[in-house]
Amino acid sequence: MKETSGNIYNRLAPWIIPALLLAGWQLFAMNESISGSILPPPLEVVQTGISMAASGDLWTHIYISFSRAIIGFVIGGGLGIIIGMLNGVYPFAEKHLDTTVQMLRNIPHLALIPLIILWFGVGEESKIVLVAIGVFFPIYINTYHGIRSVDKGLIEMGKVYRLSRWHLFSKIILPGALSSILVGIRYALGTMWVTLIVAETIAASSGIGYMSNNAREFMQLDIVVLAILLYAILGKAADSLAKLLEGKLLKWNPVYQKNE
Amino acid sequence: MAQNAGVELHIHQLEKSYGHLAVLRKINLNIKSGEFVAIVGKSGCGKSTLLRHISGLEKATAGGIKQNQHALKGLNDQARIMFQDARLLPWLSVLENTGVGLGLEKGWKNRAYWALQQVGLEQRAEDWPAILSGGQKQRIALARALASKPKLMLLDEPLGALDALTRMEMQSLIEELWLEQQFTAILVTHDMNEAITLADRVILIEEGAVKLDLPVDLQRPRNRLNPAFAELEEELLANVLGKVRIHQYEPRLRKVESK
Numbered sequence: 001m002k003e004t005s006g007n008i009y010n011r012l013a014p015w016i017i018p019a020l021l022l023a024g025w026q027l028f029a030m031n032e033s034i035s036g037s038i039l040p041p042p043l044e045v046v047q048t049g050i051s052m053a054a055s056g057d058l059w060t061h062i063y064i065s066f067s068r069a070i071i072g073f074v075i076g077g078g079l080g081i082i083i084g085m086l087n088g089v090y091p092f093a094e095k096h097l098d099t100t101v102q103m104l105r106n107i108p109h110l111a112l113i114p115l116i117i118l119w120f121g122v123g124e125e126s127k128i129v130l131v132a133i134g135v136f137f138p139i140y141i142n143t144y145h146g147i148r149s150v151d152k153g154l155i156e157m158g159k160v161y162r163l164s165r166w167h168l169f170s171k172i173i174l175p176g177a178l179s180s181i182l183v184g185i186r187y188a189l190g191t192m193w194v195t196l197i198v199a200e201t202i203a204a205s206s207g208i209g210y211m212s213n214n215a216r217e218f219m220q221l222d223i224v225v226l227a228i229l230l231y232a233i234l235g236k237a238a239d240s241l242a243k244l245l246e247g248k249l250l251k252w253n254p255v256y257q258k259n260e
Numbered sequence: 261m262a263q264n265a266g267v268e269l270h271i272h273q274l275e276k277s278y279g280h281l282a283v284l285r286k287i288n289l290n291i292k293s294g295e296f297v298a299i300v301g302k303s304g305c306g307k308s309t310l311l312r313h314i315s316g317l318e319k320a321t322a323g324g325i326k327q328n329q330h331a332l333k334g335l336n337d338q339a340r341i342m343f344q345d346a347r348l349l350p351w352l353s354v355l356e357n358t359g360v361g362l363g364l365e366k367g368w369k370n371r372a373y374w375a376l377q378q379v380g381l382e383q384r385a386e387d388w389p390a391i392l393s394g395g396q397k398q399r400i401a402l403a404r405a406l407a408s409k410p411k412l413m414l415l416d417e418p419l420g421a422l423d424a425l426t427r428m429e430m431q432s433l434i435e436e437l438w439l440e441q442q443f444t445a446i447l448v449t450h451d452m453n454e455a456i457t458l459a460d461r462v463i464l465i466e467e468g469a470v471k472l473d474l475p476v477d478l479q480r481p482r483n484r485l486n487p488a489f490a491e492l493e494e495e496l497l498a499n500v501l502g503k504v505r506i507h508q509y510e511p512r513l514r515k516v517e518s519k
Contacts, residue, residue, distance in 0.1 A: 153343065153345065153347050154347055154349060156317065157341075157343065157347040157360075158360070159317075159335065160315060160317065160335065160339075160340070160341050161340070161360050161361055161363065161404070162335070162337070162363050163360065163363055163364065164363065167363065167364050171349065171352065171360070171364065172349060175349070175351040175352075176351075178351075250351075252350050252351040252352075252388045252390065253350065253351075253390070254390045254391075
């Protein structure tokens with residue numbers, strides 16, 4: 001019995017501080033310590049959320065932002081993993097590609113927004129391209145680094161034991177690099193949201209960023225705050241998903257084994 | 261019977277240098293089929309380098325090695341190595357790690373399981389290596405090396421990191437499996453006691469050359485309390501240390517202390 005109540009507490013513990021913050025916010029808003037024109041009370045934000053959800057507007061915006069994020073992430077992340085592996089495994093590829101990638105990496109990708117808009121317009125492509133560029137570099141760097149830092153002793157062992165090239169890669173190099181690749185993915189998820197928010201705020205006619213920016217023009221503070229909350233929730237959801245993935249893929253690692 | 265037997269090796273005028281540094285100087289050594297040879301020497305004397313040449317991981321500067329009358333080129337197909345660290349893949353189960361010894365080729369599972377039985381760890385087949393003790397990890401490494409029924413087993417100080425009791429257990433396990441499967445075994449070690457416990461012959465390497473080739477004619481399993489055992493160990497130790505040298509070093513040590 002003791003164990004289960006301990007379990008429940010452990011599950012709830014991370015949410016105590018967010019809950020207290022929300023309660024405090026509501027309290028201060030209700031006794032008017034904070035004016036409604038600076039920060040609307042949370043219940044009002046929730047009500048706005050519910051009514052927007054009922055009308056379907058909210059879902060459209062979320063869906064659009066979400067699909068931009070995913071498509072951009074898959075394209076940029078996929079390229080990052082492929083090129084990172086290529087450069088990690090083949091010295092020839094590294095010699096010819098790494099310098100170029102490192103040069104490009106040092107350009108802040110958000111600085112490309114004007115160029116990207118000129119090239120791709122304000123439609124879907126520009127957002128997807130920006131997200132893809134944003135997530136490419138963290139995933140590339142971590143994949144490359146992960147592969148280069150695989151224990152040389154294990155690779156030598158694999159060779160002595162006559163593993164095929166495919167097995168050498170799939171059983172030694174890739175799993176050895178995986179934890180580093182996953183760090184890159186988690187980091188890139190952060191970059192993904194930042195890029196999307198900026199891109200949608202600057203030039204878009206849909207999506208959460210647009211919804212927020214549009215509300216600002218009409219002084220709809222509740223919607224602005226709602227958008228910010230949505231980003232927090234979506235960001236946390238993405239991170240939890242990555243964590244889940246880590247737990248599944250790295251279950252051999254004692255660090256990721258849950259104490260029972 | 262004949263095809264199961266271990267390989268024979270002829271090492272002829274083998275030399276290896278890295279730049280100006282000569283690590284192996286004209287090594288000549290014949291190893292019979294099924295023989296258990298221990299190579300001892302101080303660290304840095306070239307004993308591990310010699311083993312790496314036999315496995316094909318290093319290329320000789322001059323001279324060469326013949327295995328069953330054929331010159332060795334590239335990685336040695338007949339040889340399996342046990343390293344000082346177990347080098348298990350932490351993301352594969354114990355059984356899969358053993359299967360690595362079979363290249364994870366079709367049908368590896370049954371043979372890997374057989375190899376695990378040989379080292380007495382079949383009940384840990386599904387575990388991750390991370391939860392095993394150091395001795396158990398080396399057992400898995402031994403099973404991995406055994407799985408393909410190699411004709412040459414190269415042991416590169418595989419027991420160096422284990423505690424004394426586990427080491428003795430592993431020694432008798434290795435001896436038992438060697439007697440049963442009749443592979444040729446070459447053990448690199450810095451432990452004279454271990455060399456005499458296991459080997460038919462102990463080779464002492466000093467500064468890259470064979471200094472002593474000492475046959476060990478004791479009955480197996482060997483009794484460490486046997487006076488003949490102690491005598492051999494003493495002879496070996498005297499040769500390794502080179503009594504004269506110890507006296508030469510003493511004044512130098514004093515100088516350092518007085519600083």
